[in-house]
Amino acid sequence: MIKAVPALVAVLLLLAVAWVAxxxxxxxxxxxxxxxxxFVLFVCGFVLKVVSWARAPVPFRITTTCxxxxxxxxxxxxxxENPFTGWQAALRVLEEVVLFRSLFRNVRMRWTRRRDLVYESxxxxxxAGLAFHASLLLIILRHLRFFxxxxxxxxxxxxxxxxxxxxxVPTILVSDIVIVAALAFLLARRLVDARLRYLSLPADYFALFLLLGIVLSGVSMRHLTRxxxxxxxxxxxxLxxxxxxxxxxxxxxxLLHVLLVSTLFAVLPLSKLMHIAGAVMSPTRNLANNTRARRHESPWNPEVEVHTYEQWEDEFRDKLVAAGxxxxxxQT
Ligand code: HEM
Structure with missing residues (x-):
């Protein structure tokens, strides 16, 4: 719980700034x-991050398979589940982006009261993840009417x-209800589950509070404050x-809505929200698993001088023949 406090305070400070401005x-x-x-921080940060990932050498196939x-x-x-060609790997990435395939397969390990270990889906x-992202996409597309x-x-x-x-009146939007419910679930999950609470960082809460702040300020503009x-x-x-x-x-x-949205975009390249690009760029996801069919060599390995069997035999052939x-x- 304590790690959520600095994140909440940071979002409340932004609220105070928008109020005083x-x-x-x-x-x-x-x-x-x-x-x-x-906008500048977002574009530059995003491009720099993607370029640095794209430049990272990936000599071997480290595909996760199941x-x-x-x-x-x-x-x-x-x-x-185990793509062999680039197209199959691309289809798997598409499935991941559209349907969150790996999250669907997620299992949870738990001990029962009788000390049996069970895995449950x-x-x-x-x-909640799918509902959040789908409604966010819908909201962003709908916002194009302003621009x-x-x-x-x-x-x-x-x-x-x-x-x-x-x-x-104004019409209650389904995406607003769904996104608030999904964000509330994602936040509650981190706060209620002791293991997740231990693993969560202030930055994880900050993203959730920021998104909740953006959505609630938007909903309040539509239905309360006008x-x-x-x-x-x-x-x-x-603009x-x-x-x-x-x-x-x-x-x-x-002003609060815009300040929170700007903060989200400014910090996005430095945060876990970069999974937007990571989902596509992760070598565990976007590589074909064809190591049995093709030899992949690391391009930066130093040249190793090898002594083949043929060379060895050439060197000792006389002695081998002489020894029978x-x-x-x-045989010369
Ligand atoms: C990540 C970006 C953003 C998110 C997630 C977001 C979210 C929301 C949500 C959930 C609402 C409630 C009503 C609805 O769903 O349409 C809303 C309303 C609103 N948003 Fe945003 N917003 C974002 C960016 C912006 C930006 C950049 C502007 C500046 C033009 C803006 C201006 C507004 C306005 C004026 C409303 C009130 C709409 C109405 O009264 O119908 N939003 N926003």
Whole structure:
């Protein structure tokens, strides 16, 4: 629990900054300077990290496998669990990105009261993870309406689909309910489970509190505090076209939303959230397991001078023949 406290305090400090900013005349700083700085940090940090990963040498196949590898014809080959070609490996990565395949296979080990060791599936984490990411994607796509003019038909359609349950005005969005529930589960899981509590770091809680802060401030703008959406669109389009102007009607809840979003993007390249790129770039996932069919040599191994059997036999052939021992080469 104690490790969650600094993370919560950090997010509360951001809340205080957003609250004080308009009072001290620093609205421009939060609405324009901070988002630009965050964008630069995000793009540079992301590119640097991806380039450093791409440059890391991977001479050997270190694929994680969990199925029959390609072998004799009568043994059925598990193409996705144990890919043999680049295409099969690519399909496995796609399955990982879209369906969180490895998380689905996650098992949990536990001792029963009778001291029996049991392994049980742990699908709640998979479900919450999938629900969180799917709703985040939907929310980000829907947000394009603030930055694009005219708004693409797909974005409008996604908004209508998300608001199928027209229970209130403004419409309650399914993705909002799902993302809050999923984030609450992911946070509770770290706080309640003693083992996970021990393993969790303040940075893990910070990402969760930050995301919760972003989502709750967004939901509150939609349903409680209300925000001038025309002013937001004017600011967003201004930011996107490099002609920023802060219109009237940009209130404290919006400043908080933007400050939290900017912080998320700025710290993302330094955090575990880089799994966005890691899922695709991990050599345990993106390599084909073909070591039995192809020899992979480490390119930076020093040249080793070898003394082959043929060379050895050439050297001692006379003596071998004289001793009556069999030789492979020509007896001269
Ligand atoms: C990681 C990025 C972001 C996330 C996760 C996020 C999340 C949310 C959520 C969950 C809502 C509640 C309503 C809805 O789902 O549409 C919301 C509302 C809102 N967000 Fe964001 N947001 C993000 C970035 C931004 C940015 C960059 C802007 C600046 C234009 C923004 C402006 C708004 C506004 C104005 C609302 C109120 C919408 C309304 O009243 O219908 N958000 N946000």
């Amino acid at each position: 308009p009072v001290i005349g620093a609205t421009w700083l939060i609405a324009v300077a901070v988002p630009y700085a965050a 199925g029959q590898q390609k072998s004799l014809d009568f043994l059925p080959h598990a193409r996705l 742990s699908r709640w984490l998979w479900l 694009l003019d005219p708004v693409p038909a797909l974005v409008l359609w996604l908004g209508r689909l998300d608001g199928l349950f027209q229970l209130a 925000v001038d959406l025309v002013a937001v669109k004017e600011l967003a389009v201004g 996107a076209t490099l002609a920023p102007r802060v219109p009237d009607g940009i209130g404290t809840p919006f 021992l069999p030789v492979e080469g020509k």
